[in-house]
Amino acid sequence: MITDVVIAGGGPNGLMLACELSLAGARPVVLERLIEPSEEPKANGLLGQVVKMLDHRGLHERLSGSPQPPQPNSRYFMFGAMGLDLSLLQDSPVYALPVPQRRIVQVLQERAIELGVEIRRGHEVVGLSQDDDAVTIDVASPGEAYQLRARYLIGADGAHSTTRKLSGIKFPGITYDRMTVRSAHATVPAGWVDPATGALNVPGYGAVMPFMPHRTERGGFSYAPMPGHPPLVSTTEWDQPTTDAPMSLEELRASIRRVLGVDVPLGPPDGQGPHALRRLTGGNTRVAERFADGRVFLIGDAAHVYAATGGGPGLNLGLQDAVNLGWKLAAEIRGSAPSGLLNSYETERRSAAQRMVLNAQAQAALIAPGSDVTGLREVFTELLRDPDTVQRLAELTAGADVRYDMGGRETHPLTGRFAPDMDLHTPTGPVRLAELTRTARPLLVDLTEEASLAESLALRHDQVDIVTARSQTPAPTALLLRPDCYVAWASASPRPDPMEIETLQAALQQWFGI
């Protein structure tokens, strides 16, 4: 028997892909080598466009615990430990969802199980070979070792991906071996926290705003009070002596003294753990030379990793890899994928990953020690008074400047971009656009005067979800969304002309083979 898809790795990205494949009608099996989800503290939250994407799948509410749609941060953010004044922007692209990775994995696993995904814990991919029809996967398990045949294997098995290595895909990039990052959940003197701003007022140094890294010529310092958790305190230094000694709060305190020049008396964290207490030396920014090899595909950290300075791009990219690949692979399995659809996964997601390399490298350069970097930062500080510069850097950090090639039909500014949320009035009542995309199907939103786009193209509801509506927002008047919520076609005309209808027809053919 040949399984549709085997996913190596039940981390956040593997589980997200499993959900997406199931929504699109494929039957994935997830093989996860750990018996229980990892307790290792990793991501403290999600940043950027992924937050909106999760709302478009109904997962934002589960993760935030609130029915409120995501709201952008319109105040202040950071690029290379320099302030980005988001209040200068009309439309801030910076969204944040402070949820620990453990909880993200838990929510995605629950969702995958609801959708009928089979998750085999304690099962590890240890070998693979491919022929014309399938991938044969060697699996080590608590019982007997066994083999599985699958039409596709997805490596969602993290930065040290066995799948990538077995497929012979190289992982070139940059290693920052001079950098040491120390982090710990800890208590800080209660009287130092400003109740109005949440800033940490460090005597002899000044106010350190929460979640806003500080750079000095000797290193970096940050203070991140996660809701419901003890604050995460971190430093970054260069050229530290190597040591095998276990990390301690005292070591972090000494590091803070070197970086800020004053003492911050850290205490052990309150509450239930697990708590972070780590020293990471070096960091990698790498992108796999290929995201696919025959029937094997890579997503998430298996395909790209970023040194910690990139503003947390890991899950912003990885979860969107999963959403990009899911519907395309499911269409290939159903036999309905138009030519080139599956190849577009690599083209689209590789360019998004490369953009984050740029982001990580630029930020790493701006936080490096030395007076020359201080000079560079002064020039940047002047540039950051310009709203256009702030917009560009905010979009880069949020991954919101991704624009896919939609076959040269980018006549509307939204084409190729992630769909904005819109309040719509449909014949059955008011709805947000983000609520119409939860089934992960192609969607045509028709706001034109005659609401007859579907009719004029003889489109059927089993091919594309069709919603006619009215909106207070002036533009666009019609949108075709791919299941990953990117705009494949859009119009601003109240009555699209025959040329526009022709381009809509071409978009339907290119993405859905209709």
Ligand SMILES: Cc1cc2nc3c(=O)[nH]c(=O)nc-3n(C[C@H](O)[C@H](O)[C@H](O)COP(=O)(O)OP(=O)(O)OC[C@H]3O[C@@H](n4cnc5c(N)ncnc54)[C@H](O)[C@@H]3O)c2cc1C
């Ligand atoms: C300290 C730290 C802080 C971070 N903070 C942030 C942040 O704030 N925001 C953010 O977006 N990102 C952050 N990241 C990055 C983020 O954690 C990763 O991008 C994310 O974990 C990648 O998810 P993944 O599913 O691709 O891989 P992983 O989370 O690594 O999951 C891979 C899974 O595959 C399993 N596996 C491995 N090999 C096999 C095999 N051969 N067979 C079967 N299963 C296998 C593993 O057990 C694991 O469960 C942080 C990372 C670290 C280390």
